[in-house]
Amino acid sequence: MAKIKLTKSAVDAAETVGKDYELRDTIVPGFLCKVTAHGRKVFMLQYRTNWGERRKPKIGQFGELTVEQARSIAQDWLADVRKGNDPSAAKLAARMAPTVKELCEQFIEEYSKPRNKPRTVDTYQGYIDRHIIPAMGKMKVPDLTRADITTLMKNKAHIAVTANRLLACLRKMLNMAEVWGYRPDGSNPCRHVPKYREDGETRYIVNDELARLYTYLDRADVEGLEHPTLTLAIRLQFEFSARMSEIRTLEWTWVDFENRRVSWPDSKTGDISKPMSEAAYQLLSNAPHINDSPYVCPAIFDSKEPMPESTYYNSWKRILERAKVPHVGTHGIRHRAATDIANSGVPIKVGMALTAHKTVTQFMTYVHTEDDPIRAAAEKVANLRRDTIDSRASATPAARPATASAITEGDKTSTSQGNYRPYRHRKNPQRAVPPGTKRATPETPAVVRS
Numbered sequence: 001m002a003k004i005k006l007t008k009s010a011v012d013a014a015e016t017v018g019k020d021y022e023l024r025d026t027i028v029p030g031f032l033c034k035v036t037a038h039g040r041k042v043f044m045l046q047y048r049t050n051w052g053e054r055r056k057p058k059i060g061q062f063g064e065l066t067v068e069q070a071r072s073i074a075q076d077w078l079a080d081v082r083k084g085n086d087p088s089a090a091k092l093a094a095r096m097a098p099t100v101k102e103l104c105e106q107f108i109e110e111y112s113k114p115r116n117k118p119r120t121v122d123t124y125q126g127y128i129d130r131h132i133i134p135a136m137g138k139m140k141v142p143d144l145t146r147a148d149i150t151t152l153m154k155n156k157a158h159i160a161v162t163a164n165r166l167l168a169c170l171r172k173m174l175n176m177a178e179v180w181g182y183r184p185d186g187s188n189p190c191r192h193v194p195k196y197r198e199d200g201e202t203r204y205i206v207n208d209e210l211a212r213l214y215t216y217l218d219r220a221d222v223e224g225l226e227h228p229t230l231t232l233a234i235r236l237q238f239e240f241s242a243r244m245s246e247i248r249t250l251e252w253t254w255v256d257f258e259n260r261r262v263s264w265p266d267s268k269t270g271d272i273s274k275p276m277s278e279a280a281y282q283l284l285s286n287a288p289h290i291n292d293s294p295y296v297c298p299a300i301f302d303s304k305e306p307m308p309e310s311t312y313y314n315s316w317k318r319i320l321e322r323a324k325v326p327h328v329g330t331h332g333i334r335h336r337a338a339t340d341i342a343n344s345g346v347p348i349k350v351g352m353a354l355t356a357h358k359t360v361t362q363f364m365t366y367v368h369t370e371d372d373p374i375r376a377a378a379e380k381v382a383n384l385r386r387d388t389i390d391s392r393a394s395a396t397p398a399a400r401p402a403t404a405s406a407i408t409e410g411d412k413t414s415t416s417q418g419n420y421r422p423y424r425h426r427k428n429p430q431r432a433v434p435p436g437t438k439r440a441t442p443e444t445p446a447v448v449r450s
Contacts, residue, residue: 006033006067011041031074033062043070045077050084057088097182100144101137104128106180107173117266127169131156141182144174146189153193160196167195203328205336216323225322230315232287233297233307234333239280241337244330248307250296255284 004010006025014023016039025031030046041062047055057077059070077087098106108128112121135152136144149170156163171190177183205213217234220226237247246264254263260276262284276284287296293303300311316330342348 006031006071008067011062011067014041025071025074028071028074028078030078031071033067043067043074045074045087047078047081049081049086055086055088097140097142099137100139100141101133103141103173103177103182104132104137107176111172111176123165124169127166131162131166132170141174141177144183144189146191146193149189149193153196157196161198164195164198167193202332202335203326204339205325205328205332209323209325210336213320213323213325216319220319226315226319227300228288229290229297229300229307230312230319232283233312234316234319235283236280236296237330237333238337239277239283240274241334241341242274243334244309244312247297248295248309248312251294252289252296253294255296257281257285 002022003024003026005027006023010023011033014033014035016035016037019037021035023033023035025033032044032046034042034044036042043059043062043065044056045059049055059065059073059077062070065073080087108121108125112124116124131152135155136148139148149167152170153163153167156166167190171188174183174188174190178185178188217226217231221228221231233247236242236250237244240246240262250262250264254265256262260281261273262276262280263271263273265271284296290298291303295303295306297307299305299307313330317327320327
């Protein structure tokens with residue numbers, strides 16, 4: 001174990017002798033170059049921690065680092081040791097840190113599956129497989145920066161909705177990385193990364209379109225133009241202001257005819273229960289039980305299964321086209337139903353119970369403004385204002401308006417409106433004094449010329 005001043009020429013001259021040996025630096029204590037039996041030359045630092053444990057971490061390989069660079073790193077590490085830190089432990093932690101791919105697997109197994117519905121788990125897994133792992137799966141979790149997140153968002157700018165949902169998934173995942181100790185607290189790189197504007201607002205089904213839609217549904221039921229299960233599903237979604245998934249999976253055991261209520265034990269927002277309107281009661285009472293299926297709206301070709309999402313959606317598109325109604329997603333039914341609830345005048349809390357929304361903000365996003373109620377409200381406000389003005393005017397004696405002769409007296413000023421005498425004309429000493437001005441005093445009240 002020779003002790004020399006490590007220089008480039010000294011390391012270059014070190015020969016392979018068939019076994020490992022070390023060249024120790026005389027300038028920085030513990031700094032050395034290890035020459036392996038295979039000829040590799042590796043810079044290392046040997047030190048003892050404040051609690052007495054020996055450490056000998058690798059700094060870097062000769063050729064990748066110069067002697068001066070390696071010595072400078074060694075000095076920095078020794079300074080950390082004096083502060084009570086352990087550079088070797090930090091290097092080990094960085095080496096042992098999970099990759100983003102490993103974090104994704106842990107997030108699904110330990111966080112999402114115990115807490116989320118299977119559909120939500122599948123959604124997260126889809127974001128992970130299609131977007132996250134291809135972009136940053138091999139990166140170490142501690143190395144992930146805000147620039148990496150921003151770059152990913154820029155690459156998904158053409159699909160704004162997906163990009164925003166992807167950002168939310170990553171934010172939740174990296175929050176858990178802090179909980180599990182992979183990143184320092186408050187270091188989530190998703191912070192302050194802006195979302196994209198989502199312009200795909202659900203179109204509102206206006207009154208004329210609703211009338212045409214129901215006219216076609218009635219005709220379809222009479223003439224057999226559509227499968228009765230499909231028309232029943234659409235009518236039920238309107239009556240319950242429900243999600244498509246809630247109608248597709250609705251089971252007969254959830255329908256309580258005696259108390260006129262329908263319960264969904266496992267909806268998107270948890271257990272919900274809604275009362276039946278008379279129309280909903282009649283629909284369910286007259287609905288057929290197809291081949292003893294457990295579902296109110298079973299699949300057409302397999303009554304043991306609920307109606308597939310694709311069947312419902314494609315049928316809805318076809319029915320809209322035949323009813324000559326512009327396209328809107330099935331969620332447009334829920335928007336229309338929520339708007340009808342809001343316009344009915346029921347308290348917001350009752351409306352939220354009918355739609356199964358948890359917050360007022362969520363409920364109001366489904367409520368659309370219609371021209372007729374707004375026009376009626378504007379007319380009501382105008383009538384109220386008019387009544388107030390008329391009642392006040394009848395209680396106060398009307399002042400005599402200025403006559404044409406008064407207006408023509410005195411100097412006149414030419415304007416685009418013709419010649420007129422200003423209310424406060426400077427050249428007329430007998431001019432009227434506007435009320436509330438400095439010239440209007442109790443001794444000289446304002447006058448109206450006649």
